[in-house]
Amino acid sequence: MSGFAKPLKIALGLAVIAGLIVIPMNFNRYGLFILSQWAVMTIAAMGLNLTLGYAGQVSLAQGAFVGIGAYAAAIMTTHGWPLPAAIVVAIILSFAVGWVLGYPALRVQHHYLAFVTLAFSTLAFLVFRNESWLTGGIYGISNIPRPHFFGIATNKPLPFYYVCLGSLAIVSLAVWWLIRSPWGRAFMALRENPLRAQSLGIDTRRYTLMAFAIGSALGGIAGALYAPLTQYIDPVPFNLSLSLDLLMMVIVGGAGFFLGPFLGAMIAVLLPEWLRFTEGYYLMLYAVAVILLLIWSPTGILGILDRAMAARRTKAASALRAVAKSRLETVQ
Amino acid sequence: MSAVLEVTNIKKNFGGISAVADVSFDVREGEILGLIGPNGCGKSTLFNCILGQLTPSGGEVKLDGKVVTGLRPAELNKLGVSRTFQLLQVFPKLSVRENLILAGQEHQGSMASRLVGRSDAGLTQAANQMIGFFKLDHLAAEPAGGLSYGQQKLLDAAMAFMGGPRLVLLDEPAGGVNPSMLSDLKERLVAINREKNATFVVIEHNMEFVMSLCSRVMVMAEGKVLAMGRPDEVRKNPAVIEAYLGH
Numbered sequence: 236m237s238g239f240a241k242p243l244k245i246a247l248g249l250a251v252i253a254g255l256i257v258i259p260m261n262f263n264r265y266g267l268f269i270l271s272q273w274a275v276m277t278i279a280a281m282g283l284n285l286t287l288g289y290a291g292q293v294s295l296a297q298g299a300f301v302g303i304g305a306y307a308a309a310i311m312t313t314h315g316w317p318l319p320a321a322i323v324v325a326i327i328l329s330f331a332v333g334w335v336l337g338y339p340a341l342r343v344q345h346h347y348l349a350f351v352t353l354a355f356s357t358l359a360f361l362v363f364r365n366e367s368w369l370t371g372g373i374y375g376i377s378n379i380p381r382p383h384f385f386g387i388a389t390n391k392p393l394p395f396y397y398v399c400l401g402s403l404a405i406v407s408l409a410v411w412w413l414i415r416s417p418w419g420r421a422f423m424a425l426r427e428n429p430l431r432a433q434s435l436g437i438d439t440r441r442y443t444l445m446a447f448a449i450g451s452a453l454g455g456i457a458g459a460l461y462a463p464l465t466q467y468i469d470p471v472p473f474n475l476s477l478s479l480d481l482l483m484m485v486i487v488g489g490a491g492f493f494l495g496p497f498l499g500a501m502i503a504v505l506l507p508e509w510l511r512f513t514e515g516y517y518l519m520l521y522a523v524a525v526i527l528l529l530i531w532s533p534t535g536i537l538g539i540l541d542r543a544m545a546a547r548r549t550k551a552a553s554a555l556r557a558v559a560k561s562r563l564e565t566v567q
Numbered sequence: 568m569s570a571v572l573e574v575t576n577i578k579k580n581f582g583g584i585s586a587v588a589d590v591s592f593d594v595r596e597g598e599i600l601g602l603i604g605p606n607g608c609g610k611s612t613l614f615n616c617i618l619g620q621l622t623p624s625g626g627e628v629k630l631d632g633k634v635v636t637g638l639r640p641a642e643l644n645k646l647g648v649s650r651t652f653q654l655l656q657v658f659p660k661l662s663v664r665e666n667l668i669l670a671g672q673e674h675q676g677s678m679a680s681r682l683v684g685r686s687d688a689g690l691t692q693a694a695n696q697m698i699g700f701f702k703l704d705h706l707a708a709e710p711a712g713g714l715s716y717g718q719q720k721l722l723d724a725a726m727a728f729m730g731g732p733r734l735v736l737l738d739e740p741a742g743g744v745n746p747s748m749l750s751d752l753k754e755r756l757v758a759i760n761r762e763k764n765a766t767f768v769v770i771e772h773n774m775e776f777v778m779s780l781c782s783r784v785m786v787m788a789e790g791k792v793l794a795m796g797r798p799d800e801v802r803k804n805p806a807v808i809e810a811y812l813g814h
Contacts, residue, residue, distance in 0.1 A: 417672040417681040417688045424658055424669055431656040434618065436644035436673035436730060 252404075259396060267392035268464070273504045274399035275460045278406050280484040280496035282453025287482070288490035289414060290446030291426025292340050296352040297481045299359035300329045300451040302473030304458025306363060309376040309468050318382035318463060325459035326452045333451025337444040356475050363470035375469030379462050399460055406453060411493065413449070422446050426491070454481075487525060489537030498536050570629075571596050571734050571766045572617070577626035579609075579616050586612040588790040589626075594734070599760055599767040601781035601798070603774075605811055609790040610770045611653060614736050618650055619643050630734070645674070649732035651723045653739045653770075659712025663703055663722055666711050667694035671729035693729070701725045701755060717744045721752060728759060734766045741773045749773075753780055778802065786811060 259270055283297040304325035311321040339351040363370050370376070381389045382398070389395040413419055421442045424432035429439050462468050480503055488499025506524075510517035532539045570593040579587040587609040594600050602610050615621040617628050619640045628636045630646060638646075658666050672681060672688040681688060698707050701721045706714060711722055720740065727735050740756075741749050753776065759765050771777045777784060778798040786794040786801055788810040794801050801807055 413682070415686040416684075417668075417675075417686070420661070420665065420669050420672065423661060427658040427660055428656055430620075431652070431658065431726075432669075433640040434620075434644060434650050434652075434656075435670045435726065436641050437669075438641050438673070438678075441678070 255400060256397075260393065262393075264392050267396045269504060269508055271392070271396045271399040271464050273500050274396075274403040275457050275464060276481070276484065276504055277496050277500040278403055278460070279454045279457035280481050280488070280500050281406060281410050282450040282457070283481050284450075284485045284488075284490060284492075284496045285410065285413070285422070285453065286446050286450030288485055288492070288495060289419065289426065290422040290443065290450075292337075292443060292446055293345060293349045294336075294352045294447070294450070295349050295475070295478045295482065296336060296356045296359070297450070297454045298473055298475065298477030298479075299356045300333060300454030301458040301461060301477060301481075302359055302363055302470070303329050303332060304455035305462040305468050305473065306370055306376075306458075307455070308459035308462040309379050310369065312380050312382075312463065313376060313378065318459070322456060322459045325455040329455025329458075330448045330452040333454075334444050334448040336451065337447030340443050340447060341440055353475065353478075356478050360470055360474050363473060370470070373469060375467060376462075377467045379466045379468065381463045381466070395464065399464065402456065402460055406456060410453075414493065418442070418445070423491075483525065487528060487535050489535030489541075492535070492537040492541070495535060495537050502536075569596050570594060571631060572768075573627075573629040573632075574613075574617060575627045575629070577613065577616055577628065578624045579612050579621060580624045585790055587616060587623075590787070590790070590792055591626075592785055592792060592795060594766055594768055597760070597764050597766055598783060599756070599769060599781045601777040601784040602768060602770045602787065603772070603777055603784060603811065604787035604793070608787045610787055611738055613787070614650070614738055614768075614770065618648065618736065641673070644730065644732075647730075647733040648736070649727040649730060649734070650736040651727045651738055651740055653742065655716070655719050655723065657711040657714075657719050657722055657726070660710055662708050663698065663711055663714070664691070664694050664707045666722060666726060667697050667729050670726035674730040690729075697725045697729060700758075702751065717748045720744050721748065724752065724755070728763075728765070731763070732765060734768070737767060737769045737771075739770055739772065741771055741776045749776065756780065 259267055262270065279297060279301050282300070283294060286292050286294050286297075307325040307328055308318065308321040311324060312318055336352065336355055340348050343351060364373060366372070367374075381395050383389070384398070387394060389398050414422070421432070421437050424435075424437055425439060425442055425446065433439050484496060484499030484503045486499070487502055488495035488497065506521060507517060510520055513520060528536070532542070534541065572594040574593065575591050577587055577590045578585070590609075590613060602613075604610055612621065616623040619638050619642070622637060626636070627634055630643075630648065635643060635646065658669065661669065668687055668690045671690045671693060675681065675688045675690065676684060687694075695707070698704055701724070703718065703721060703725070706718065711719060714722065720743065724737065724740055727737070740752060744752060756767065757780070760767060769777065769781060781798060783796060784798050784801045785792060786804075786807050793810055794804045794807050796804075
């Protein structure tokens with residue numbers, strides 16, 4: 236995205252933020268629900284983007300962490316705890332479990348790691364379904380309250396949408412800081428060349444565990460917002476297909492790009508709604524669109540942009556070289 | 568002169584094959600030690616045993632008199648041991664400058680301070696100096712993967728020096744580097760050796776490069792030390808000529 240001038244980028248960003256605040260004021264209940272869901276799924280996808288896109292560690296368990304966060308929030312808020320406290324617990328819990336899940340990644344990589352995380356995903360689902368004393372089993376947990384902030388109730392869809400949007404803003408800033416910090420650079424080193432990283436003093440073990448733990452914690456935050464958003468949870472939304480959906484959001488948006496999850500979640504959450512008019516065909520159209528995109532650009536939507544920018548730079552550089560060459564020839 | 572690195576009776580077996588058989592030597596402070604020998608004689612395996620990439624089957628490695636056998640590569644690097652690789656090992660998608668900052672950042676502060684502190688860990692200036700020193704100025708913002716082979720070799724070497732190491736093990740730094748760039752590289756290595764008092768061990772097949780750069784040369788064959796001495800002594804050694812130089 237380096238091709239844009241900086242002021243233009245800032246103006247564009249502010250316009251998008253203003254749009255996200257102002258435009259939904261006229262939305263109906265359902266529109267606001269979909270948009271809130273987009274914000275929540277973006278947070279979860281950002282976590283997976285950190286683990287997979289930046290640190291290169293495959294995970295098929297992000298949906299399970301959304302589930303862990305959602306159940307933590309549902310259980311606590313239905314017992315009278317405030318949502319912020321539940322979010323803190325969701326972060327700590329999913330961070331700790333994510334850290335432990337990172338240990339297999341120290342021994343196995345790529346599709347083997349995918350299988351390990353897939354097994355964990357199934358395990359988490361079984362806990363949600365079978366431990367009914369805690370999770371309500373297949374009947375789930377209902378009447379999950381929405382929070383009050385500074386005396387303002389967020390029961391209505393619009394105020395709660397702002398809670399989701401505000402959370403997304405905070406998480407985005409934190410992730411932006413993290414990937415620009417030396418930690419972000421170390422994560423990319425894990426992805427690009429772990430052997431070289433070790434020889435440069437980078438503690439690959441600790442950074443791998445951190446990548447898993449922080450990515451999972453973001454999944455936990457998303458879950459802790461998902462519970463009060465739907466106000467009812469059962470185990471089904473947190474099965475393997477959520478993990479696969481989140482994986483698709485990251486890949487389609489562009490793994491390893493900061494804005495990838497925003498776009499990926501938009502496509503995964505909003506596109507099915509826009510394609511609703513096609514009725515029974517929408518899943519097919521959606522699938523074909525994703526297949527075509529990934530054939531055209533395996534690095535996702537932002538990968539297309541990135542390539543276009545690179546092509547423009549190369550063109551500019553060869554133009555400069557051509558000028559320099561003609562000058563050299565005149566001198567001779 | 569005291570020994571920076573002491574290697575005693577290092578052995579490495581892969582199944583029934585002995586890749587390194589009972590090698591002992593030491594590296595003196597401030598010297599450039601050359602390590603030569605035919606392909607497959609165990610030079611790189613010896614490096615990997617010293618650097619913790621492989622666990623030796625026996626023997627001991629001492630750094631500044633302290634036993635460091637079995638430490639992990641990252642821990643050894645923090646103690647001031649750095650390396651370059653025979654095959655290209657850079658971070659292709661990061662820019663040249665980012666590669667160098669990455670190479671130095673773990674030597675700055677604690678892990679927590681690197682999370683809350685400056686995004687460049689205060690290393691932009693040091694990275695730029697290194698870029699200037701290796702004449703990579705015009706490439707500083709380019710992704711490392713887009714550089715030519717020789718330029719990536721230079722970057723690989725530059726990365727090894729970012730943490731201010733006292734001992735650097737270079738595995739075939741001259742391989743695939745064109746002659747003019749090679750004399751540049753030699754000049755840089757000599758300068759760092761003198762100015763920073765860094766000690767080097769260099770694996771290399773380019774005889775001219777080794778003989779003109781190194782103060783001592785160790786010759787290996789079939790996993791054992793065949794000879795050790797000044798370049799001119801080694802060159803005349805009949806056993807060395809038989810095993811290596813004669814062909």
